[in-house]
Each structure stands twice: as C-alpha cells, then as structure tokens.
Amino acid sequence: MTKMQNFLKGLVKENPTLVLVLGTCPTLAISTSVVAAFGMGIAATVVLICSNMAISALRNTIPDRVRIPCYIVLVAGFVTVVELVMEAYAYSLYQSLGVYLALIVVNCIILGRAEMYANKHGVVDSAIDGLGMGLGFTLAICSMATIREILGAGSWCGIPIPWFHDNPIGILTIAPGGFFVFGCMIALVNKITKGKAIKKKEFGCMGCMLCEKGCGKEEKQ
C-alpha cells in the first residue's frame, strides 16, 4: 500500500464515522453547527496524529498486557494539550465544544486506530493513517453539520441562507434530528456501496477493540 493509498483510505474507503461507525457521540452532539464541527474535527485529528505517532514509536516498549491503560494515558495527555491550546487561542470554540473536547479521550476512533494500526506499523505510516482518519472524521462531521445547520437553522457557518432561513426545520438542531440525519447518511452510504461497506463490521461498538473483547465474550456465553 503506497502512502497515498494509506492516506486516502481514511477519507473514503474506511471512513471512521460513516463506514467503520466509530466515535458516534461527538458526531451526533457537535454536528449542530459547522464551525464547531470543524473545530472538533481538527482537534480530534491533531490528537489522532500525535497519539498514533507516540504509540507507534513506543510499540516495542509498552508491555502487551498493560497496553490499553498506557494508550489511554498517552491520549489523555495529548487531549489536555489540545484543550489548553484551544482555551488560550480559540476560547469561543473551546466553550462551544464543552465537555466533548475532553471526551476525545474515550473516542473509539483514537483507541481503535491505536489498536488496529499504530501498534503494528512504523511512525511515518501511523502519522499518515492518523491524518487520513482524522480528516475523514472531519469531513463526515462537517457534512453532517452542513445538512443539520442549513435545514435546521437556515444558515451555514453562521451565514443566513435565503429561503432556508425563513423555513427552518427546528427539530434537526436538537437530539432527535442528530440521530435521524446520521441514520439517513449511513443509509445513503449503504445505498451507494450496495451494503458492502457496513455489513462487515456490524456495529460501531464492535469496531472498538475494548468493546470487541467484551462483546465477543458475551456472544460466547
């Protein structure tokens, strides 16, 4: 796999949000405004690149049995850095992201990539994978925010859009709208790929390795 393919797979073929269905919480919660969604995407991308690089560099040092706590601490460290930087230089964005910024720590995309990719590949490859996956997440959350903001609030990035501004569908900006739009987007992906993309991983929960372990056990019982 060339570096370009490695980068592109995160954007389209293995898009973390729409195909692997990981990290659903921030996708649903932050996608009410495009600006906040973009900020969330970039924050997660930065954390993902840093954590992928650190984990890949330390992959021979971290003992296998305690790797999950080690990953969590590394990720939490990077999240704190991003949090402090954002609080200092982009305070309004920091406020609109609220608790979801800190919750990047438990985002399945980041732990999932650490377990599925970074602990088996080199530093450069892991960084590229992180960049691709992060941008794929940004792309997905921004397109969902675009739909919800235009139809629900009648604006895009805060700029009012003529006809939609007078006829907003308010429900799309609250929680039920989030579930609904996300469901429709995944149905669209299903339609385009003829159901091939998502079937191989049944649920978002399974994609994440911690859950995979638990759910696997559960099915055996």
Next chain:
Amino acid sequence: MKTIFFVILTAAITNNYVLVKFLGICPFLGVSKKLDQATGMSLAVIFVEVLAAAVTWPIYHLLLDGGIDFTYMETVVFILVIAALVQFVEIVLKKYVPSLHKALGVYLPLITTNCGVLGVTLNNITDGFNFRDSVLTALGCGLGFFLAMVIFSGVRSRVEEATPPKAFEGLPITLVSAAIVSLSFFGFAGILTNLFG
C-alpha cells in the same frame, strides 16, 4: 428531600445522557438488542458512575484544586481513576460477590471507555456541584441510561421484525428509531421546573 428528587430526575429525564446529551451512544446501540443484556450493562453503568463520581469529587477538590492548581490535569487523572476503579471493582466482585460478578462482569471492562462515566464526572466539576449533588447526579444519569436502554431494547425487538427499505436495514433504521425514542424524552422538557420550581 425535594431537591434530591429534583437533581435525580433532572439528570435522568430532562438531561438524559444518552438521548439528550449523546453520551454513551456506543453501548446504547451495541448492547440494546436483548433486554437482559441491556439491563446488565445499565446496572454496571449505574454502579460505576456513582462510584466514579464519589471518588473523583474529593480528588478534584482536595488534591487537584488544593494549594497548587493542578486542575488542568483533570482529564488525565479522571480517566486513570475510572480505569483503575473499574479494574478494582471487577477484582473485588470476582472475589467476594461471584454472583454479581457473573451478572455484571462482562460489561465492566467496556465501561472504561463509556463517555457517560467520564462525562458525568467532568460535568459535575464544571457545574460546581457539591458532593451530595454530584453523587445524586451520577445516580440519576445511570438511571436515565437504564431507562433509555430498556425502552430502546423494547423498540428494537419490534424493529428487528420489520422490513425497512434495503438501504435502511441494520444500523440506519436503528438510528431512526432512536430519533423517535429521543423525541419522546423532549416531551418532558420543562416539566420538572414546573413541578418543583
């Protein structure tokens, strides 16, 4: 007494973590297929959320916020505390209450990365709750999760039998039905302030 109910019900219903605030969606979608699994997961969540809130509150106010300001470390410290706590609970249950461990054991490791647990501890600090309200909010959130899981597993068992358009099969139709369940919770908005206010 009135405030106790108010705090619990606010966290459980009007601010339901799953359906209103989108925290803990993964287990909500993943483990809600069967009622018994949904119940087991929810009980484990209630248990860990209450314990986590009771442990992180003193840590924040006595250690991180006492004397030297270490509050920026809250995310790192809290996730470590929760991970350790989950391990600890699992070991204790295995040794002393094997029956409970059998019922909850499978779900416990999953809870470390449940956004709900970290979310409720962080929110308790941001909202400036005292110790009692923090624990009560955590209890309420857990109960709210339980409520959402039970309702949703019922809805899902009906949805499984339906035949939606092909593209909507599986996850998409589940999300759309979650939207409808979530809508029902918005019906409670404002009811508590009218009841207790």
